[in-house]
Amino acid sequence: MKQWLQHRSTFLDELLRLDGLGDASNSSIPCPDCSRHPATFKCNSCFGGTMRCSACTVSFHRNLPLHKIQRWHGGRLEERLLRVPTGPDRRSPSAGVALTETKHIFVVDLSGYHSVRIRFCTCPHTAFLDHFRQLLRVRWFPASTLQPKTVFTFDLMDTYHKISMQGKLNLYDFYTAIMQKTDNHGCTKIQYRYHEISRCVQQWRHLKDIKRGAAGHTSAAVDELGDGALAIECPACPHPGRNLPSEWENESGDKVWLYSLFLAIDANFRLKQKTRGIIDPELGSGLAYFVNVEKFSAHLKRHTDEDDIETCGTKFHAVNHANSKCSKDYSVSGVGAVVCQHGFVRKNGVVDLQKGERYVSIP
Template structure:
């Protein structure tokens, strides 16, 4: 039911509860002694939770009020933008791009790039359906993969595809993100993963 999914969503966000422990808690609440035969529906609940989080993200991003269908959603449109940063047409004067000299720095956006070089995401060969790829903070996976493979052999992930930490054992070993430096808001489509040896 929606109440069950809402309760899991709150428990996951507040208490970092994983789906398996939540499922076991529901099973024990139904039959704590295990006398009756339980139907194992863990994988079905995972699919429901996956779709529920996707629908909640669309709702919070204002997707229900769009004049176009969801399939035409532009990349990064569901990301929460920093309201204090520079946005032409919203909080900048009309002649901001013509300012030169000592006051030019006022209209400069400062972006900081941070990364985690110790991440290890193992490749479990799971065919996971991606919903809303590229709609918020992470880059669109298919286009990003095409870009990486089209860059020739300068990327070490292509050269070391069969080495440990390359493309065989791990799907990613580095995550890079770009944020607005003054307020630490993650920029739309500014998070991507890298393989071992790649640089940004």
Template sequence: SFRCQDCIQIPIICQGCMVTAHQFNPLHRIQQRTEHNNKKNYWVSTELSSLGLVIRLNHTMESCPHKPLTGPPTRKFTAVHTNGLHHTVVALCHCPDQPSIMAQLLRAGFFPATTERPQTIFSLAVIQDFRMQTHEAGTTAHAYHSALQRQTDPTFKDRVDDRYREFLRVIQVWGHIEDQIRTGLPFGINQHLPEFHRDCLAVICPACPQPGINMSRETSKEHIKGKPHLFTCFLAADGNFRLVAKEKNQDEEARSLASGRAYMVADDPYWTYLESVHDDIECETCTNHKAGQLGRQLNSKHLRSRGKAVINCTRHTIVRPKAMVDFPKGERYSNIDYALASTIN
């Protein structure tokens, strides 16, 4: 006898009926009634895949009429869903014109952890749920992943597969994809934008003068001269020494997917520029300037950045594109100069 923990008002049914009822819900949590001393007196968790359920792609849960040229017809995946981690069996499509493995998984509602021979997949529901949780409740990726492990096995969480590294990678890639969709880049919006704002993921200030966007490039100098306050962009710089960044010890090769395309400046040119800047002479400590002292007193041994500087418009307090830089050695004019030059370039 079997029962489902996620279905509503589903009766206790047999193995075959349980598999049939979950053809389109393959990530539900199932329990099996076991016997002890010839008495059916308690329930244990089991997997739908162990009951014979196979997730069939690209054929609406029907078997693909073609066999694979090499390898078995099915693959085993660790699927991560909002109710925990599951061991699943997936049958891919092997038709002559079949889409790629990644396309098949995405169409079925799964995001693979890697593009080549993936073994871990994440449901789109768990990715969207985490993004909502982290935006509204400030939930960290580590806490969310730990909760998924706890849902899988409330008693022995450490026995559950660790997919934290893959989870971090997937949410980073998914967030980058969402950013591009929201800016319209996949839909050809670049052809309607001026050259200086193409391939930009940042939201520009809608009220500040933007030639070619909210004001004509043919605006005469005489017209601007008559009302200069309407065609002037007022900028301000500010630093925050609480926005520190620690050195990553998990993946030294980690790189930003949107370097120089959103609010932060491009990494490589910025750090190359800082190598050519001479260190400032330490000022007298008796000045006791709070911002400066905070930037100098922070222990930089394990910090990649001791703060950040940003350029924004003073009228509407909206951050400018490509206008945020790191403070690797405290507040210096060289950092602000680079941020200002980057955003007005």
């Protein structure tokens, strides 16, 4: 640190230099690529930030639509937009030109927010594709399938997925950081897209689960997947037909324990959910660890009037309040789960509890 302090002013000068024209002493120098037009455009995302002319900047950013382009005009650098094609030919976008046939789309990337002009392809090869499918093919996740106006890059979605799994970072803080990266002084009006990214993150994780479950490569539709099809089962627990010898059920009494399955059942009443009037359908109900909501609800309706029978004289709280909701305005009063002795959650072994620890609620 002492050594760095000797060069602190130099570091500061270099940072300020990058905020200006860099190597270009003025805006009248020719473009270093074509030497025909003045170099008035600068990209803050490219390596080196070399000043180029408009045509060379467009050509260089043919496949880099989210780079931050600036134009030197009136003694200052101002933001410019790129037009992005979605067709297979990827024809050159154009910088700084107002095009009425293009549409403005709001792109959220790790580098921040981008207002981009996009031109959807109408060539015979892709004209039949919906706009949201064309966006997916350029690795942009649309927030809507009907006239999408907001997209999130695959890189953004995948990065948050990994950060949330490793660092437990919530989506709101991640979204706020991206928003502040674009405008940290609050002088620029940025469209609020938290609800959109929240919905897209759920869809992204659901699609990842289906891909990892190898369900996308089968001829059967995703809606036809069986209960627990995406769950990862314990490789050490006994599974007939997989890791057990033939005629294992005929083993003598002193070896029966080798093929025994040990399970633990418990509930957590801290995992509550308030009634919020959510009407969105559940993604992949019953496909992994939670039970199918419709089947579980039908099961509970058949046993609504059955009280758990107390077989001992103890006064445990869980027994006495097994049939009471205990909390008002909660749609879920807790979560019950079944795990094996190796710590793996059983497929369809997790349920939402509406009352106490009723045996009828445990799968």
